Amino acid sequence: MSKITKVVVGIVVNENDKSLLIAKRQHGKELAGFWEFPGGKVEKEEQPLEALKRELYEEIGIMLTEAMLFTTKQHQYNDKVIDLAFFIVSAFEGIPYAKEGQALKEVGFDELHDFPMLEANKEIIDLLCQRYKVS
Numbered sequence: 367m368s369k370i371t372k373v374v375v376g377i378v379v380n381e382n383d384k385s386l387l388i389a390k391r392q393h394g395k396e397l398a399g400f401w402e403f404p405g406g407k408v409e410k411e412e413q414p415l416e417a418l419k420r421e422l423y424e425e426i427g428i429m430l431t432e433a434m435l436f437t438t439k440q441h442q443y444n445d446k447v448i449d450l451a452f453f454i455v456s457a458f459e460g461i462p463y464a465k466e467g468q469a470l471k472e473v474g475f476d477e478l479h480d481f482p483m484l485e486a487n488k489e490i491i492d493l494l495c496q497r498y499k500v501s
Contacts, residue, residue: 369446369447370440370447370448370449371407371446371447371448371449372407372408372414372417372449372451373405373406373407373408373448373449373450373451374405374406374408374414374415374417374418374421374450374451374453375402375403375404375405375418375450375451375452375453375487375490376403376404376405376418376421376422376430376433376453376455377403377436377452377453377454377455377490377494378403378404378422378426378428378455378458378462379454379455379456379498380472383498384474384475385472385473385474385475386403386472386473386475386478386494387403387404387426387462387470387471387472388401388402388403388470388471388473388478388481388483389401389402389403389404389425389426389464389468389469389470389471390402390468390469390470390471391468391484392466392467392468397443397484399482400482400483400484401471401481401482401483401484402483402484402487403452403487403490404421404422404425404426405418405421405422405425406421406424406425407421414435414451414453415433415453418430418433418451418453418455422455422458424465424466425465425466425468426462426463426464426465426470427460427461427462427463427465428458428459428460428461428462429458429459429460430455430457430458431457431458431459432455432456432457432458433453433454433455433456434453434454434456435451435452435453436452436453436454436490436493436494436497437452437490437493438450438451438452439452439486439489439490441485441486443485443486448486450486452490474500475494475495475498475500476495476500478491478494478495479491
């Protein structure tokens with residue numbers, strides 16, 4: 367049986383619900399070159415929301431103040447199973463920046479399909495477009 371890795375994902379939506387933040391996986395990382403929503407692994411003994419706060423600060427320098435669970439799913443990448451929790455980030459302090467040197471881009475919901483996204487995010491993009499009424 368494959369090991370299950372718990373991961374939290376922050377869907378950082380701008381205040382008028384017209385765009386969101388995506389990050390490009392850096393060279394040298396697994397699945398480099400693909401775009402994703404910021405986030406990362408949940409540490410042992412850490413609650414998902416705590417992990418999201420930590421990851422968003424470490425990756426994009428923001429302090430999460432409000433987030434709501436959007437959906438969860440499991441995804442298999444080769445020999446790994448990833449247990450994903452996607453959160454809509456609706457309030458934070460600070461201005462997002464590429465703290466780890468990764469490319470960051472604010473894109474409209476209708477532009478998401480133009481970027482090579484991680485496989486696990488593709489059906490989430492469809493759900494987001496439905497939620498934010500984007501065709």
